[in-house]
Amino acid sequence: MKKSYDVVIIGGGIIGCSVAFELAKRGRKDVLVVEQEYLTSGATGRCGAGIRQQWGSMLNATLALESTHVFENLEEYTGYDGDCGLNQGGYLLIAYTEKEWEQFQKNLEIQHQVGINSHAVPLDCIKEIVPHINTDGIQGACFCASDGHADPFHCTYAYAKGAQGMGVEIVTYTKVTGLKVENGRIRGVATTRGDIEAKVVINATGGHAAQMAMLAGDELPIFPERHQILITEPVAHIMNPMVMSFHRHFYVQQTPHGSVIMGMGDPNEPVSLNTKASWQYLEHNAWVVTQTLPAFRNLRVVRQWAGHYDMSPDRNPIINEAKSAEGFITIAGFSGHGFMVAPRTAILVSNYLTGQQDSLDISRFSVERYKTGELLLEPSVV
Protein backbone atom coordinates (compact mmCIF):
# COMPACT_ATOMS: atom_id res chain seq x y z
CA MET A 1 0.00 0.00 0.00
CA LYS A 2 1.33 3.41 -1.01
CA LYS A 3 0.79 6.77 0.73
CA SER A 4 -1.06 8.32 -2.19
CA TYR A 5 -3.41 7.22 -4.99
CA ASP A 6 -5.33 8.84 -7.80
CA VAL A 7 -8.58 7.14 -6.67
CA VAL A 8 -9.48 5.43 -3.39
CA ILE A 9 -12.63 3.27 -3.42
CA ILE A 10 -14.18 2.46 -0.05
CA GLY A 11 -16.01 -0.87 -0.09
CA GLY A 12 -15.05 -4.22 -1.65
CA GLY A 13 -18.45 -5.34 -2.85
CA ILE A 14 -19.70 -5.67 -6.41
CA ILE A 15 -19.96 -1.87 -6.82
CA GLY A 16 -16.47 -1.04 -5.50
CA CYS A 17 -14.78 -3.84 -7.43
CA SER A 18 -16.63 -3.25 -10.72
CA VAL A 19 -15.88 0.49 -10.60
CA ALA A 20 -12.19 -0.29 -9.92
CA PHE A 21 -12.16 -2.60 -12.95
CA GLU A 22 -13.90 -0.15 -15.31
CA LEU A 23 -11.68 2.73 -14.20
CA ALA A 24 -8.53 0.68 -14.80
CA LYS A 25 -9.87 -0.38 -18.19
CA ARG A 26 -10.15 3.32 -19.08
CA GLY A 27 -6.57 3.99 -18.03
CA ARG A 28 -7.10 5.21 -14.44
CA LYS A 29 -5.08 2.45 -12.83
CA ASP A 30 -3.66 4.19 -9.77
CA VAL A 31 -6.58 2.93 -7.70
CA LEU A 32 -6.86 1.46 -4.20
CA VAL A 33 -9.90 -0.49 -2.96
CA VAL A 34 -10.23 -0.48 0.86
CA GLU A 35 -12.46 -3.17 2.35
CA GLN A 36 -13.16 -3.39 6.10
CA GLU A 37 -13.48 -7.20 6.11
CA TYR A 38 -13.14 -9.51 3.07
CA LEU A 39 -14.44 -8.87 -0.48
CA THR A 40 -18.25 -9.46 -0.62
CA SER A 41 -18.55 -9.38 3.20
CA GLY A 42 -21.32 -6.76 3.08
CA ALA A 43 -24.53 -6.72 1.07
CA THR A 44 -23.05 -8.34 -2.07
CA GLY A 45 -22.19 -11.64 -0.41
CA ARG A 46 -25.54 -11.73 1.39
CA CYS A 47 -27.79 -10.93 -1.56
CA GLY A 48 -30.32 -13.07 -3.40
CA ALA A 49 -28.11 -12.94 -6.51
CA GLY A 50 -30.99 -12.40 -8.91
CA ILE A 51 -30.56 -10.73 -12.31
CA ARG A 52 -33.90 -9.30 -13.42
CA GLN A 53 -34.68 -7.23 -16.50
CA GLN A 54 -38.44 -7.09 -15.91
CA TRP A 55 -38.57 -3.56 -14.51
CA GLY A 56 -41.27 -0.93 -14.69
CA SER A 57 -39.15 2.14 -15.46
CA MET A 58 -37.15 2.79 -18.61
CA LEU A 59 -34.02 3.60 -16.61
CA ASN A 60 -33.99 0.40 -14.54
CA ALA A 61 -34.93 -1.74 -17.53
CA THR A 62 -32.01 -0.25 -19.49
CA LEU A 63 -29.52 -0.62 -16.63
CA ALA A 64 -30.59 -4.24 -16.08
CA LEU A 65 -30.61 -5.21 -19.78
CA GLU A 66 -27.14 -3.78 -20.41
CA SER A 67 -25.81 -5.28 -17.17
CA THR A 68 -27.16 -8.70 -18.18
CA HIS A 69 -25.15 -8.48 -21.39
CA VAL A 70 -22.00 -7.98 -19.29
CA PHE A 71 -22.91 -10.87 -16.92
CA GLU A 72 -23.34 -13.12 -19.99
CA ASN A 73 -19.61 -12.84 -20.73
CA LEU A 74 -18.18 -11.75 -17.39
CA GLU A 75 -15.40 -14.37 -17.24
CA GLU A 76 -14.08 -13.42 -20.68
CA TYR A 77 -14.68 -9.71 -20.04
CA THR A 78 -12.56 -9.72 -16.87
CA GLY A 79 -10.16 -12.57 -17.74
CA TYR A 80 -11.37 -14.64 -14.76
CA ASP A 81 -10.43 -18.34 -14.63
CA GLY A 82 -13.33 -19.26 -12.30
CA ASP A 83 -17.02 -19.74 -13.07
CA CYS A 84 -19.33 -16.79 -12.31
CA GLY A 85 -22.27 -19.20 -12.14
CA LEU A 86 -24.65 -17.36 -14.44
CA ASN A 87 -27.87 -19.33 -14.84
CA GLN A 88 -30.46 -17.80 -17.16
CA GLY A 89 -33.49 -19.82 -16.13
CA GLY A 90 -35.80 -16.81 -16.38
CA TYR A 91 -37.90 -14.92 -13.85
CA LEU A 92 -41.56 -15.79 -13.39
CA LEU A 93 -43.30 -12.78 -11.84
CA ILE A 94 -46.69 -13.67 -10.42
CA ALA A 95 -49.49 -11.16 -9.74
CA TYR A 96 -51.90 -11.81 -6.88
CA THR A 97 -54.05 -8.69 -7.34
CA GLU A 98 -55.84 -7.08 -10.31
CA LYS A 99 -53.89 -3.88 -9.77
CA GLU A 100 -50.57 -5.72 -9.84
CA TRP A 101 -51.55 -7.51 -13.03
CA GLU A 102 -52.43 -4.19 -14.70
CA GLN A 103 -49.04 -2.81 -13.64
CA PHE A 104 -47.27 -5.86 -15.10
CA GLN A 105 -48.88 -5.19 -18.47
CA LYS A 106 -47.69 -1.57 -18.41
CA ASN A 107 -44.22 -2.79 -17.41
CA LEU A 108 -44.15 -5.14 -20.42
CA GLU A 109 -44.63 -2.17 -22.78
CA ILE A 110 -41.64 -0.38 -21.22
CA GLN A 111 -39.54 -3.55 -21.38
CA HIS A 112 -40.40 -4.10 -25.05
CA GLN A 113 -39.42 -0.51 -25.91
CA VAL A 114 -35.99 -1.18 -24.45
CA GLY A 115 -35.68 -4.53 -26.23
CA ILE A 116 -36.24 -6.98 -23.37
CA ASN A 117 -37.71 -10.34 -24.45
CA SER A 118 -40.37 -10.60 -21.71
CA HIS A 119 -43.96 -11.75 -22.22
CA ALA A 120 -47.24 -12.32 -20.43
CA VAL A 121 -47.99 -15.93 -19.50
CA PRO A 122 -51.63 -17.11 -19.81
CA LEU A 123 -52.88 -18.62 -16.54
CA ASP A 124 -53.16 -22.12 -18.03
CA CYS A 125 -49.55 -21.97 -19.22
CA ILE A 126 -47.92 -21.08 -15.87
CA LYS A 127 -47.52 -24.75 -15.01
CA GLU A 128 -45.54 -25.28 -18.22
CA ILE A 129 -42.88 -23.03 -16.70
CA VAL A 130 -43.14 -24.22 -13.06
CA PRO A 131 -45.09 -27.53 -13.02
CA HIS A 132 -45.46 -27.75 -9.23
CA ILE A 133 -46.78 -24.20 -8.63
CA ASN A 134 -50.10 -23.69 -6.84
CA THR A 135 -51.97 -21.24 -9.09
CA ASP A 136 -54.73 -20.42 -6.53
CA GLY A 137 -55.20 -16.67 -6.36
CA ILE A 138 -52.80 -15.88 -9.20
CA GLN A 139 -54.24 -13.20 -11.53
CA GLY A 140 -51.51 -13.35 -14.14
CA ALA A 141 -47.80 -13.83 -14.69
CA CYS A 142 -44.91 -12.55 -16.76
CA PHE A 143 -41.77 -14.31 -17.86
CA CYS A 144 -38.40 -13.28 -19.24
CA ALA A 145 -36.24 -16.21 -20.30
CA SER A 146 -32.91 -14.35 -20.12
CA ASP A 147 -33.39 -13.23 -16.51
CA GLY A 148 -31.60 -15.39 -13.98
CA HIS A 149 -28.98 -15.33 -11.28
CA ALA A 150 -25.19 -15.50 -10.85
CA ASP A 151 -22.72 -16.21 -8.07
CA PRO A 152 -22.09 -12.90 -6.27
CA PHE A 153 -18.76 -14.08 -4.81
CA HIS A 154 -17.27 -15.15 -8.12
CA CYS A 155 -18.65 -12.13 -9.99
CA THR A 156 -17.01 -9.80 -7.45
CA TYR A 157 -13.72 -11.74 -7.49
CA ALA A 158 -13.80 -11.67 -11.31
CA TYR A 159 -13.91 -7.86 -11.26
CA ALA A 160 -11.38 -7.66 -8.39
CA LYS A 161 -8.83 -9.96 -10.03
CA GLY A 162 -9.33 -8.30 -13.39
CA ALA A 163 -8.69 -4.92 -11.77
CA GLN A 164 -5.60 -6.20 -9.94
CA GLY A 165 -4.27 -7.55 -13.23
CA MET A 166 -4.30 -3.97 -14.56
CA GLY A 167 -2.52 -2.55 -11.51
CA VAL A 168 -5.33 -1.79 -9.04
CA GLU A 169 -4.48 -2.52 -5.39
CA ILE A 170 -6.94 -4.04 -2.93
CA VAL A 171 -6.52 -4.09 0.85
CA THR A 172 -8.87 -6.13 3.04
CA TYR A 173 -9.48 -6.04 6.82
CA THR A 174 -8.75 -2.31 6.72
CA LYS A 175 -11.35 0.16 7.93
CA VAL A 176 -11.76 3.75 6.80
CA THR A 177 -12.08 5.83 9.99
CA GLY A 178 -12.10 9.34 8.57
CA LEU A 179 -12.19 11.47 5.42
CA LYS A 180 -9.85 14.39 4.86
CA VAL A 181 -11.50 17.44 3.29
CA GLU A 182 -9.71 20.75 2.63
CA ASN A 183 -11.14 23.89 0.99
CA GLY A 184 -14.21 22.00 -0.18
CA ARG A 185 -12.19 19.21 -1.82
CA ILE A 186 -11.54 15.63 -0.77
CA ARG A 187 -7.85 15.03 -0.02
CA GLY A 188 -7.78 11.47 1.24
CA VAL A 189 -8.88 8.91 3.81
CA ALA A 190 -7.75 7.88 7.28
CA THR A 191 -7.65 4.11 7.79
CA THR A 192 -6.74 1.63 10.51
CA ARG A 193 -3.49 1.15 8.55
CA GLY A 194 -2.62 4.83 8.21
CA ASP A 195 -3.59 7.88 6.18
CA ILE A 196 -3.83 7.76 2.39
CA GLU A 197 -4.01 10.75 0.05
CA ALA A 198 -6.36 10.65 -2.94
CA LYS A 199 -7.70 12.98 -5.62
CA VAL A 200 -10.99 11.12 -5.86
CA VAL A 201 -12.69 9.04 -3.15
CA ILE A 202 -15.59 6.75 -3.99
CA ASN A 203 -18.05 5.71 -1.31
CA ALA A 204 -19.35 2.25 -2.25
CA THR A 205 -20.32 1.15 1.25
CA GLY A 206 -23.98 0.16 0.76
CA GLY A 207 -25.90 0.42 4.01
CA HIS A 208 -23.00 2.32 5.61
CA ALA A 209 -22.96 4.98 2.87
CA ALA A 210 -24.80 7.73 4.77
CA GLN A 211 -22.53 7.35 7.83
CA MET A 212 -19.47 7.41 5.59
CA ALA A 213 -20.66 10.50 3.68
CA MET A 214 -21.25 12.35 6.96
CA LEU A 215 -17.48 12.13 7.57
CA ALA A 216 -17.16 14.47 4.57
CA GLY A 217 -20.03 16.67 5.73
CA ASP A 218 -22.38 15.26 3.10
CA GLU A 219 -25.89 14.36 4.22
CA LEU A 220 -27.53 11.61 2.14
CA PRO A 221 -30.95 9.97 2.47
CA ILE A 222 -29.67 6.39 2.43
CA PHE A 223 -30.57 4.04 5.25
CA PRO A 224 -29.87 0.36 5.96
CA GLU A 225 -32.74 -2.11 6.18
CA ARG A 226 -32.27 -5.73 7.20
CA HIS A 227 -33.45 -8.41 4.79
CA GLN A 228 -33.24 -12.13 5.46
CA ILE A 229 -32.62 -15.20 3.33
CA LEU A 230 -32.59 -18.96 3.79
CA ILE A 231 -31.11 -21.82 1.79
CA THR A 232 -31.99 -25.52 1.66
CA GLU A 233 -30.03 -28.68 1.12
CA PRO A 234 -29.36 -29.43 -2.57
CA VAL A 235 -31.86 -31.61 -4.41
CA ALA A 236 -32.42 -32.75 -8.01
CA HIS A 237 -33.33 -29.96 -10.38
CA ILE A 238 -37.07 -29.20 -10.25
CA MET A 239 -37.32 -25.49 -10.99
CA ASN A 240 -35.61 -23.35 -13.62
CA PRO A 241 -36.78 -19.78 -13.05
CA MET A 242 -36.74 -17.41 -10.12
CA VAL A 243 -40.35 -17.16 -8.89
CA MET A 244 -41.23 -13.78 -7.43
CA SER A 245 -44.26 -12.04 -5.94
CA PHE A 246 -44.26 -8.34 -5.05
CA HIS A 247 -47.61 -8.65 -3.30
CA ARG A 248 -46.39 -11.43 -1.00
CA HIS A 249 -42.86 -9.93 -0.81
CA PHE A 250 -40.97 -13.14 -1.68
CA TYR A 251 -38.56 -14.54 -4.25
CA VAL A 252 -37.31 -18.11 -4.60
CA GLN A 253 -34.90 -19.84 -6.97
CA GLN A 254 -33.03 -23.11 -7.31
CA THR A 255 -29.31 -22.69 -7.89
CA PRO A 256 -27.44 -24.82 -10.47
CA HIS A 257 -25.92 -26.55 -7.41
CA GLY A 258 -29.42 -27.75 -6.39
CA SER A 259 -30.02 -25.70 -3.23
CA VAL A 260 -33.20 -23.66 -3.10
CA ILE A 261 -32.64 -20.09 -1.93
CA MET A 262 -35.44 -17.75 -0.87
CA GLY A 263 -35.92 -14.40 0.75
CA MET A 264 -38.71 -12.19 1.95
CA GLY A 265 -39.12 -8.52 2.78
CA ASP A 266 -40.81 -7.36 5.97
CA PRO A 267 -42.69 -4.06 5.50
CA ASN A 268 -42.31 -3.40 9.26
CA GLU A 269 -38.53 -3.87 9.37
CA PRO A 270 -36.96 -0.93 11.27
CA VAL A 271 -33.95 1.04 10.02
CA SER A 272 -30.84 -0.60 11.49
CA LEU A 273 -27.49 -2.20 10.80
CA ASN A 274 -28.70 -5.40 12.52
CA THR A 275 -27.42 -8.53 10.73
CA LYS A 276 -28.87 -11.09 13.13
CA ALA A 277 -31.05 -13.83 11.68
CA SER A 278 -34.44 -14.37 13.34
CA TRP A 279 -36.54 -17.53 13.80
CA GLN A 280 -39.69 -15.48 13.20
CA TYR A 281 -38.48 -14.78 9.66
CA LEU A 282 -37.61 -18.44 9.12
CA GLU A 283 -41.13 -19.65 9.98
CA HIS A 284 -42.86 -16.83 8.10
CA ASN A 285 -40.90 -17.28 4.87
CA ALA A 286 -41.42 -21.06 5.00
CA TRP A 287 -45.18 -20.53 5.37
CA VAL A 288 -45.49 -17.94 2.58
CA VAL A 289 -43.39 -19.84 0.02
CA THR A 290 -44.97 -23.24 0.66
CA GLN A 291 -48.43 -21.73 -0.02
CA THR A 292 -47.29 -21.03 -3.60
CA LEU A 293 -44.85 -23.95 -3.94
CA PRO A 294 -46.19 -26.77 -1.72
CA ALA A 295 -43.69 -29.28 -3.12
CA PHE A 296 -40.97 -27.48 -1.19
CA ARG A 297 -42.47 -28.57 2.17
CA ASN A 298 -40.12 -31.53 2.27
CA LEU A 299 -36.97 -29.51 1.63
CA ARG A 300 -34.76 -28.97 4.65
CA VAL A 301 -33.30 -25.57 5.50
CA VAL A 302 -29.56 -25.75 6.22
CA ARG A 303 -28.72 -22.09 6.78
CA GLN A 304 -30.20 -18.63 7.15
CA TRP A 305 -28.59 -15.20 7.24
CA ALA A 306 -29.32 -11.49 7.01
CA GLY A 307 -27.91 -8.54 5.09
CA HIS A 308 -28.79 -4.94 4.32
CA TYR A 309 -30.61 -3.23 1.54
CA ASP A 310 -29.18 0.29 1.17
CA MET A 311 -32.54 2.04 0.84
CA SER A 312 -33.13 5.42 -0.80
CA PRO A 313 -36.41 7.42 -0.71
CA ASP A 314 -37.42 6.44 -4.27
CA ARG A 315 -35.79 3.01 -4.02
CA ASN A 316 -33.25 3.76 -6.73
CA PRO A 317 -29.51 4.39 -6.67
CA ILE A 318 -27.91 7.66 -5.68
CA ILE A 319 -24.76 8.58 -7.61
CA ASN A 320 -23.70 11.88 -6.19
CA GLU A 321 -20.65 14.10 -5.85
CA ALA A 322 -20.66 15.86 -2.46
CA LYS A 323 -21.16 19.63 -2.53
CA SER A 324 -19.17 19.81 0.71
CA ALA A 325 -16.25 17.81 -0.73
CA GLU A 326 -15.56 17.92 -4.46
CA GLY A 327 -14.16 14.59 -5.65
CA PHE A 328 -16.08 12.56 -3.04
CA ILE A 329 -18.60 10.44 -4.90
CA THR A 330 -21.19 8.18 -3.32
CA ILE A 331 -22.61 5.24 -5.29
CA ALA A 332 -25.25 3.63 -3.07
CA GLY A 333 -28.95 3.47 -2.28
CA PHE A 334 -29.60 0.55 -4.64
CA SER A 335 -32.49 -0.58 -2.42
CA GLY A 336 -32.05 -4.30 -3.02
CA HIS A 337 -31.14 -4.39 -6.70
CA GLY A 338 -27.50 -3.29 -6.71
CA PHE A 339 -25.96 -6.59 -7.73
CA MET A 340 -27.96 -6.94 -10.95
CA VAL A 341 -27.27 -3.38 -12.20
CA ALA A 342 -23.66 -3.11 -10.98
CA PRO A 343 -21.94 -3.82 -14.35
CA ARG A 344 -23.70 -0.99 -16.20
CA THR A 345 -23.54 1.38 -13.21
CA ALA A 346 -19.75 0.90 -13.02
CA ILE A 347 -19.46 1.72 -16.73
CA LEU A 348 -21.57 4.87 -16.26
CA VAL A 349 -19.53 6.12 -13.30
CA SER A 350 -16.19 5.31 -14.95
CA ASN A 351 -17.18 7.06 -18.18
CA TYR A 352 -18.06 10.12 -16.10
CA LEU A 353 -14.76 10.04 -14.16
CA THR A 354 -12.69 9.69 -17.32
CA GLY A 355 -14.62 12.31 -19.30
CA GLN A 356 -16.13 9.86 -21.78
CA GLN A 357 -19.57 9.97 -23.38
CA ASP A 358 -22.35 7.75 -22.07
CA SER A 359 -25.84 7.11 -23.44
CA LEU A 360 -27.25 7.48 -19.90
CA ASP A 361 -27.35 10.82 -18.05
CA ILE A 362 -25.54 10.37 -14.72
CA SER A 363 -27.05 13.57 -13.30
CA ARG A 364 -30.45 11.86 -13.07
CA PHE A 365 -29.05 9.78 -10.19
CA SER A 366 -27.95 12.83 -8.20
CA VAL A 367 -29.45 13.57 -4.81
CA GLU A 368 -30.78 16.82 -6.32
CA ARG A 369 -33.76 14.85 -7.58
CA TYR A 370 -35.28 14.87 -4.10
CA LYS A 371 -35.36 18.69 -4.25
CA THR A 372 -36.55 19.07 -7.84
CA GLY A 373 -39.06 16.23 -7.52
CA GLU A 374 -37.67 14.41 -10.57
CA LEU A 375 -37.74 11.10 -8.73
CA LEU A 376 -36.73 7.81 -10.30
CA LEU A 377 -40.03 6.08 -9.70
CA GLU A 378 -40.08 2.30 -9.96
CA PRO A 379 -43.36 0.44 -9.47
CA SER A 380 -41.87 -3.05 -9.19
CA VAL A 381 -39.58 -3.70 -6.23
CA VAL A 382 -39.62 -6.47 -3.63
Add this chain to the structure above:
Amino acid sequence: MKNRDAEIMICRCEDVTRETILKCIAEGYQTLDEIKRVTRAGMGPCQGRTCRQLIAAELSRHYGMPMEEVMMTTFRPPVKPISLGALADAYEHERTGHKHEKIV
Protein backbone atom coordinates in the same frame (compact mmCIF):
# COMPACT_ATOMS: atom_id res chain seq x y z
CA MET B 1 3.83 -39.48 -8.15
CA LYS B 2 0.11 -39.42 -7.55
CA ASN B 3 -1.23 -36.24 -5.94
CA ARG B 4 -2.69 -37.46 -2.63
CA ASP B 5 -4.20 -34.05 -1.85
CA ALA B 6 -6.62 -34.57 -4.72
CA GLU B 7 -8.01 -37.60 -2.86
CA ILE B 8 -8.19 -36.10 0.60
CA MET B 9 -11.72 -34.84 1.22
CA ILE B 10 -11.85 -31.78 3.46
CA CYS B 11 -15.56 -30.92 3.04
CA ARG B 12 -17.60 -34.09 2.67
CA CYS B 13 -20.92 -32.32 2.04
CA GLU B 14 -19.66 -30.27 -0.89
CA ASP B 15 -16.84 -32.56 -2.14
CA VAL B 16 -14.01 -30.09 -1.60
CA THR B 17 -10.54 -31.66 -1.59
CA ARG B 18 -7.38 -30.63 0.23
CA GLU B 19 -5.89 -29.82 -3.18
CA THR B 20 -8.60 -27.18 -3.78
CA ILE B 21 -8.10 -25.65 -0.32
CA LEU B 22 -4.31 -25.44 -0.74
CA LYS B 23 -4.80 -23.88 -4.19
CA CYS B 24 -7.02 -21.19 -2.67
CA ILE B 25 -4.45 -20.41 0.02
CA ALA B 26 -1.69 -20.26 -2.61
CA GLU B 27 -3.85 -17.81 -4.63
CA GLY B 28 -3.95 -15.48 -1.64
CA TYR B 29 -7.30 -16.20 0.03
CA GLN B 30 -6.48 -15.57 3.67
CA THR B 31 -9.52 -16.48 5.73
CA LEU B 32 -12.12 -19.20 6.28
CA ASP B 33 -14.82 -16.73 5.22
CA GLU B 34 -13.21 -16.23 1.81
CA ILE B 35 -12.44 -19.91 1.23
CA LYS B 36 -16.00 -20.89 2.20
CA ARG B 37 -17.41 -18.49 -0.38
CA VAL B 38 -15.21 -19.44 -3.31
CA THR B 39 -15.28 -23.23 -2.76
CA ARG B 40 -18.62 -23.79 -0.92
CA ALA B 41 -16.69 -25.70 1.79
CA GLY B 42 -18.87 -25.57 4.92
CA MET B 43 -22.09 -24.66 3.09
CA GLY B 44 -23.57 -28.19 3.04
CA PRO B 45 -25.99 -29.97 5.37
CA CYS B 46 -23.46 -30.30 8.24
CA GLN B 47 -22.57 -26.57 8.00
CA GLY B 48 -18.83 -27.04 8.37
CA ARG B 49 -18.76 -29.20 11.47
CA THR B 50 -15.76 -31.12 10.12
CA CYS B 51 -14.19 -28.97 7.44
CA ARG B 52 -14.12 -25.71 9.39
CA GLN B 53 -11.44 -27.09 11.73
CA LEU B 54 -9.53 -28.80 8.91
CA ILE B 55 -9.33 -25.61 6.84
CA ALA B 56 -8.41 -23.62 9.94
CA ALA B 57 -5.53 -26.08 10.46
CA GLU B 58 -4.30 -25.49 6.89
CA LEU B 59 -4.42 -21.70 7.39
CA SER B 60 -2.67 -22.04 10.74
CA ARG B 61 0.12 -24.09 9.12
CA HIS B 62 0.48 -21.78 6.11
CA TYR B 63 0.57 -18.51 8.06
CA GLY B 64 2.41 -19.94 11.09
CA MET B 65 -0.27 -18.75 13.50
CA PRO B 66 -1.86 -20.66 16.37
CA MET B 67 -5.22 -22.33 15.64
CA GLU B 68 -7.04 -20.16 18.18
CA GLU B 69 -6.07 -17.06 16.21
CA VAL B 70 -7.60 -18.29 12.95
CA MET B 71 -10.81 -16.29 12.46
CA MET B 72 -13.92 -18.50 12.45
CA THR B 73 -16.88 -18.03 10.12
CA THR B 74 -20.24 -17.06 11.66
CA PHE B 75 -22.15 -20.01 13.13
CA ARG B 76 -25.56 -19.63 11.51
CA PRO B 77 -28.93 -21.13 12.45
CA PRO B 78 -30.57 -23.60 12.25
CA VAL B 79 -28.23 -25.96 14.12
CA LYS B 80 -29.62 -28.95 12.23
CA PRO B 81 -31.51 -29.05 8.91
CA ILE B 82 -35.26 -28.57 9.42
CA SER B 83 -38.01 -28.96 6.81
CA LEU B 84 -39.86 -25.98 5.37
CA GLY B 85 -43.07 -27.90 6.10
CA ALA B 86 -42.32 -28.12 9.83
CA LEU B 87 -41.47 -24.41 9.92
CA ALA B 88 -44.59 -23.47 7.94
CA ASP B 89 -46.77 -25.53 10.29
CA ALA B 90 -45.24 -23.82 13.31
CA TYR B 91 -46.14 -20.45 11.76
CA GLU B 92 -49.69 -21.66 11.00
CA HIS B 93 -50.04 -22.94 14.56
CA GLU B 94 -48.96 -19.61 16.05
CA ARG B 95 -51.20 -17.72 13.64
CA THR B 96 -54.39 -19.70 14.16
CA GLY B 97 -53.82 -21.68 17.34
CA HIS B 98 -54.60 -24.88 15.42
CA LYS B 99 -52.12 -27.64 14.97
CA HIS B 100 -51.57 -28.73 11.38
CA GLU B 101 -52.68 -32.33 10.94
CA LYS B 102 -50.06 -33.24 8.39
CA ILE B 103 -46.87 -34.80 9.73
CA VAL B 104 -43.73 -33.95 7.81
